[in-house]
Amino acid sequence: MQKIETLASWIEQSETIVFFGGAGTSTESGIPDFRSAAGLYQTEQHSPYPPELMLSRSFFVKMPDIFFDFYRGKMLHPDAKPNGCHHLLAKLEEQGKVKAVVTQNIDGLHQKAGSKEVLELHGSVHRNYCMGCKQFFGLEQVMASKHLVPRCPYCQGIIKPDVVLYEEPLDQQVLISSMDAIANADLLLVGGTSLTVHPAAELVSYFEGERSVLLNMDPTPYDRKASLIINDKIGEVMDQVGKLLGF
Structure with missing residues (x-):
């Protein structure tokens, strides 16, 4: 005290x-942290891809579907x-x-x-931008997307979260x-x-x-x-x- x-x-x-x-x-x-005993880096050890890899720029570009599956399931906590x-x-x-x-x-x-x-x-999960036309999208729009990989309704470009990825x-x-x-x-x-x-x-x-x-x-x-x-x-x-x- x-x-x-x-x-x-x-x-x-x-x-x-x-x-x-x-x-x-x-x-x-x-919202779980990353490095503690209960953090994402520990609880996801049995995944075929480590979180550090899935949260990298190169992985996002090569495998956006797996990235967004992890991102939506583990990184988004809209009700927190x-x-x-x-x-x-x-x-x-x-x-x-x-x-x-x-x-x-x-x-x-x-x-x-x-x-x-x-x-x-x-960065922030609440800011998202189309990689093609740079149109802005909020978190609600990304979560409401019917596709695993959210696409821009204007140019069909991938909508990327405005978060800093590894690399x-x-x-x-x-x-x-x-x-x-x-x-x-x-x-x-x-x-x-x-x-x-x-x-x-x-x-x-x-x-x-x-x-x-x-x-x-x-x-x-x-x-x-x-x-x-x-x-x-x-x-x-x-x-x-x-x-x-x-x-």
Whole structure:
């Protein structure tokens, strides 16, 4: 409880907070992560194709039917709801304290909770574009497609989710904006990430402030640099922090 009280105190004292998060931010919302014991990379080990391969650009191009079968079945969670972490960050943004949420997630839960300054390093399932005519399609339209591989009704091109696949570069403007936000923060909250996916994981090195908090169930490469470490469920922790802050 003392660590949670310290975190609440630091949030009260801070004016420029940035949150950097990964898949663990959404596990309490029912969306599995990738690398934990219950994550996709473990539970899909008996598949003929490993998830890392199926989520690559080259596999998408060569076998879009298998890609979309996996993507629709494992990556889309339209009914998932934000948890305590998403809600507290949105409330702190309303207060002017949280300046940006930098996320590796593609689920859109931060926006669903009310956050507006969200930098999506790996894109979003809610944005989809025709590879032919570049027409935009929402998630609902993709899910409603009668075909396994969604096709554009205008040119019959394949509709690709606006998510960064393996072998694809990150959006440079999103990357630069994330660097700037983290570099200018007086409190960095890092949550639900193993900090092993590069180049995203390297972003925490841009933090120049004195206080950084790591909220993760398992140890990470950033542990020795963090000012405060809380190894517990991030949604529950942020719920408690919110209560201490009067939310």
